[in-house]
Amino acid sequence: MPEISPNLSADHMDPRRSFQGLILSLQRFWADHGCVVLQPYDMEVGAGTFHPATTLRALGPKHWNAAYVQPSRRPKDGRYGENPNRLQHYYQFQVILKPSPPDLQELYLKSLKTIGVDAALHDIRFVEDDWESPTLGAWGLGWECWCDGMEVSQFTYFQQVAGFECAPVAGELTYGLERLAMYVQGVDNVYNLNFNGRDGAQKVTYGDVFLQAEQEYSRHNFEHSDSDMLFKQFTMAEGACRKYLEAGYSADKSKHLMVLPAYDQCIKASHVFNLLDARGVISVTERQSYILRVRELAKACGEAWLKTEAGGM
């Protein structure tokens, strides 16, 4: 295992007392294991999986190892800042390794150790959890990883994405950063997390950074978001996605030259749908058809991706 660099071992960077220290430790760990460390995707997504670095890169034959933090938006999970565990915006740390290495479980456990979760002291378990994303047309098998009874990560071997078989299979790790940080910091309320690892007047908490946002977005998501506009946006994003996909194909349809902008619109549609769903303006029967519409977009993007350079053409 690589040495922890001096600045990461400084008190205020200790993953056991600093939220950002924990993030930096994970980035460092996976960088040392050959991942490109990316920055968050600059659009609203429901999970780190939506980042094109996972969804699209999981398809096709090329090797790909990446790690990044992804802010994830779950409009329905907002609780006006009043629930100590639930947030409508939180961070996932995402690792994608294609093909999945044979020692992926060991690597994962080592990464936990670097952030202060030692298997000699804690009860770490791999509990069955089959992952499926109906909106992405994706599924995989794996586990939720438990630390002393708490789910701290998702561990998935992708079998299919956007309706296409993954060949080779990618391994995906998703760390719930707030949960992990709460655990290693010994904090019961997410808003009390020490964000910057400092003490006294210099200390910045998670609440200092995000509490107001949680309150505002909860109001927005449940009470004030503009449904008319969102319905229009959904249709527009759907239309644009199809238009861009159409335009991106070469004359003989053997190559695609514009899948990423099209996929952005798919992401957009998905997030708009989540907002509408949180607002309670989509009935149970309609809900299914919206999910299907997003899935169709994701599938079309996956199909186009396989005809690009990075998709293995």
Add this chain to the structure above:
Amino acid sequence: MPDLLFEIFSEEIPARMQAKAADDLHKMVTDKLVAEGLVYDGAKAFATPRRLTLTVQGIPVRQPDLKEEKKGPKVGAPDGAVQGFLRSAGLKSLDEAVIQKDPKKGDFYVALIEKPGRPAIDVLAEMLPVIIRTFPWPKQMRWGERSARPGALTWVRPLHSIIATFGPETEEPEVIRFEVDGIAGGNITYGHRFLAPDAINVKRFDDYVAKLEKAKVVLDPERRRDIVRTDAKNMAFAQGFEVVEDEGLLAEVAGLVEWPVVLMGSFDESFLKIPGEVIRATIRNNQKCFVVKKGEGLANKFILVANTEASDGGKAIVAGNERVIRARLSDAKFFYETDLKTKLEERLKKFDQIVFHEKLGTQAERIKRIERLAAEIAPLVKADVEKVRRAAMLCKADLLTEVVGEFPETQGLMGKYYALAQGEDKAVAAACEDHYKPVGAGDRVPTDPVSIAVALADKIDTLVGFWAIDEKPTGSKDPYALRRAALGVIRIVLDREIRFSLIQKMTHALRFSVVHSNIAMQRMLQGLSAENNPEIASRMLQLGAQAQEIGSRLRFNAPAQDDELVVLQSLVGFFADRLKVQLREQGARHDLVDAVFALGNQDDLVMVVRRVDALGKFLATDDGKSLLAGTKRAANILRIEEKKDSATYDSAPDASLYQQDEEKALAGAITSAKDEASKAVAKEDFAAAMTALAKLRPAVDAFFDKVTVNVTEGGNAADIRKNRLKLLSEIRAATRAVADFSKIEG
């Protein structure tokens, strides 16, 4: 004789799949061994989260030699046939074949093929990879670099290594050489993931088990369960508590650990204000921990099973689990307290938006139907109609509460708690829980009249509804648990001796279901009608007309019409089948149930069972047996003669044609027995009806003794014969006062 040790080592196998996987491995390997002529002494399979293991003892070293005679062509047959024979039998020339004499058809060649048995280890090397390749996991996956290639190995989770050794107890066993997608059979496994992760060299099963145990792996799931059971019990007992036993959870937990370590944690006592069932559901479902009792109620403790011996003795593990459970219970408490703020009736409006079944309409419509039917049933069970209405209206409301949303298994129970909390009548609150009962064979039957009325209405409405839209259970498919609903009705009705005609009670229920189904269909069509489709328009008209027709039937309280009777009788037939199963389980003869239902119009289940009961007792007496024999004899003669004559003889006999005293005596006995039996049946005294029929016995016996049915002598022999056949038919008719004797066996 040598033993086989076979271990497939992988990443964590889902707990729920382990037991079946062990069974499958056992069966696949041993079946194949037997098919290969390798009869073994014994075998046992095991599973842990990371391995599937099989030991087979006493496998012969070699397959037995096989001798086979292969018949060839005739001597002097054309060369093509001879060459084909030589090829297929593996002979070089005809010199190696034998000539078999056959004076009739001519001599022919025979090849004597000796197939020497192969060494068992070779057979194993061939079969084990095939078994791995074809293993029936419910879900399997690909992984790693090789997953890109066609034909890549699939397994439940990535497969890492395989042990395959074969050899006698006394010697160093051999490694069975084979390879599956790059993984070779070997003699190495690994210990506990954290406590002893190093590679272990193993020889045979006993050595393997001992080394694993040293490496902190308990191979046998039975033993892991026992360890957890015993340690949990002792730990709780030592503190004056008692573990709430839970075999399902125990099996799951044993499938999550290779080295079970039982620890106890606690939670704040203030959480005990939450209903115990909710605490248990929270701790069990989400955390896979056991709850603990003190006296009747729960204690503020829980038992967890870790998979490791931690360096601090488990302090951090307990603290971590306590923290998660505290958060979970806070959520549950929040849900429970939030639920208490809204009255159950205030939730009902939401049911307008919730579809019960797309062809049967909304939950709100369904609740209205249940309420109406429950009120109709109320007087039959001496229940207060107003309370029944109230209970029926509220009984599904808890489905919309937070706690039930989170823990569906608490439905009903939470309804009761919330009803009591808002000051509902006790009977109304009890019905919120008990109207679901009985759920399974072991479940109790509700006893309070209000609960009974709602329970019957709920189940009958469900059955009638699905019959109305023709969604009946088929084979093993019963997605709406209709068999359970029918059995529930039967158990309640029989247990509480509730008398009513099923057809009559179900007629209105059916009409309301059809009306609601009609509305649901119209709603669906309205969504489509924008397309201006003439087909949809005509279908809408049709539905409208149908609704009007049913509406008028309801208005005039008309008895069931023919189209309705078809549906309802099919449903009564379904009840009859369930009743047969139920009675058979209690030891009653199913043919007696058939004999009673064959009478037709039997839709009062209490009466059906009383008849069956009386019939069973009667047939156990000499009179009963003998009358059954006489009736059967009469029926046999009638069947043969009616077939011969192509006629039926069920009209009344002519008294003037009686020739013998025995005929007259039988006719007299039939008239009085029939009369007496019908009177007894009308009074529902089936025992008396049987006694009346028993009086027929001497007359029937005397008739068969002295009277010849098929007379041939005399001038009006033909008429006398026909008259006697009619008299026989009267015996059959008389017995039909209680049952159709022709359906009774023996």
